[in-house]
Amino acid sequence: MATKANNTKQRKTRAARRAAEEAAAKARAEQAAKERRQQTIIGAIVIAVVAVLVAVAGIAIWRSHVASQNSGANLTVDQAYAKLQEVSDKPSVADEKGGVVVSQKGVGEKVADVPTVEVYMDFMCSGCGNFERASGETLTKLVEAGQINLELHPMSFGDTWSPDKYSTRAANLLLTIAEQDKDPSHILGFIQNMYADDFQPAENSGVKTSDDQMRQQAIKAGVSKKVANAASVDKYTAWLDAIDTYNPKRSELFNVSGSYKGQMTTPTVRINGQYWDMNALSTAGMTSNEGLVTSLGLTDDQVGVEGQLPSIGASGKPISVTTGK
Template sequence: MAQGNRPGNARQSRSNRRAAERERARQQAEQQARERRQQTIIGLIVTIVVVALVAVIGVVVYRNTHKNTAAQTQSTKAAYSTMRDSSVKPSTASNTGGILFSKNGYGKTIDDVPTIAIYMDPLCPGCGNFNRETDPTLISMFNAGQINLDIHPMSFLDSSSSDDYSSRASSSIAYIADHDSDPSHLLSYISNIYAEGFQPDEGSSYQSVSDAKLKQQAIKAGVPKSVADKAFERTYQKWLTAINTYTPTRKELWGSSGSMSTPTVTVNGTMIDLSAISTAGLDLKQGILKAIGLKESQIGDSSALPSIGGTGAPADFTSTESTE
């Protein structure tokens, strides 16, 4: 009898095993479902946290950027107001701290010709190099009525001399512009103080240049002695100090370094990348001619006007058009 019951027992055992396997499978399925739900919940939480963090970071960045931009704008406005409202400044000064003129006189511009603005410090070696390479050409175009000029004297390099050379020279530029009605004298004076052998070195190599020596260069340029005698009293020092604060805040004058330096040159208000001139294989004279659209053979020809006129943007240095 016991042997007769064995098949039934085997079937029952297999049934029990299958039931146990199904139960284990059910439990595993439930466990996996719980884990998936937990992972989903965790994923949602992580997503919410990340989104919240991104939002917070965005708000912080926006606020800081907005704050910095607002502070920069406020700083520029304050510096501009100080310069504009300076109690002592040249009557020939423009609203941006320049001295604008043409062959027709100070404050007078010629229509349909470009305005070349030059931001300079008398001690700046780069400014001296720019002047020596381009000044004869600029003066010829000036005399022919082919350009307007806008000179911006600065004096931030006083600390690179032992006797405030930059302020003394820049203040004399402003004084001469305000008291000698012939702007050609001013241009000649600037050429004289940038001349090789006269412009001093900056920093530790600086050797003092007296007011008397600067005065000699002014008289040599045609400035009346009565004007030259008083040109070195630093009459416009407060105005120059305000310019040194205001001009570097003007973003349109910032180079690739994110700051303003001298020399800076603009044509019809657009900054010229002086390094791009060299990269294009041109010297500074050729670069200026290319920028305004004038051939070298047309320099000093009053009947030939620069192609960009009085409002056009300066030409691109990457083009291959000749300036000959």
């Protein structure tokens, strides 16, 4: 009898132990599930916050480079302009203020009755690279469809962050190639290749880029080997130096908002001669592509469609991305 009682007691003990273990396992599983749900929620919040910060940073970095104003510091804007005109060797494709027009018609010719978009750029500038990588394809489509004239303003103050005068050499290549190759797709393709994320050197990285490497970017864009190999990397350096003195003194290029208000930074964009405030993009919650299309008076489905002309025309004020007016 004692043995039977002991066996019964042992079975009950084992059953109680199993029940306790099962209860503990269930509690652990429920706690783990709760923690996973919390981690999922936290992860989603973190991803959302990071996405917003990246978007804001992407816009802010466009404004990250102030053009040097130390060169010719004592000169007035008129004196700096006069010095620019005195440079003996000027690019034949550039106007008196340093603009190089690229349109559906080629280099140096404008399409009638469409807006002109000016872009002030430096090949070393990371902000310019970000802007090009975000908006270059849209600008190219607009140019090729005859919807805008694009006016390029290369600068070279970015040599400050380069060990090998990258900005100066790259700007010289652009100018001398544009004098020989009038195909807009080649010129804009070269710019896109120069700003490619896996090609543009980071500022202060110490990375050196050879002339041949840059020429290969032109050849990849369709420029002939003959033209690319003959392009100069120093022919217009004196002119670029004068541009770097003149542009930062032009009040029409000064930021109208943000931490650099009252200074010129790159990239700078103007539409029909009106300053286009990229700082407003974050307020409007727009990308640069959306903002450009809106400001020109187009819709996304009209971009790159020949005959669909921007509503602001050749002289209208760009439409505000914040007010729609």
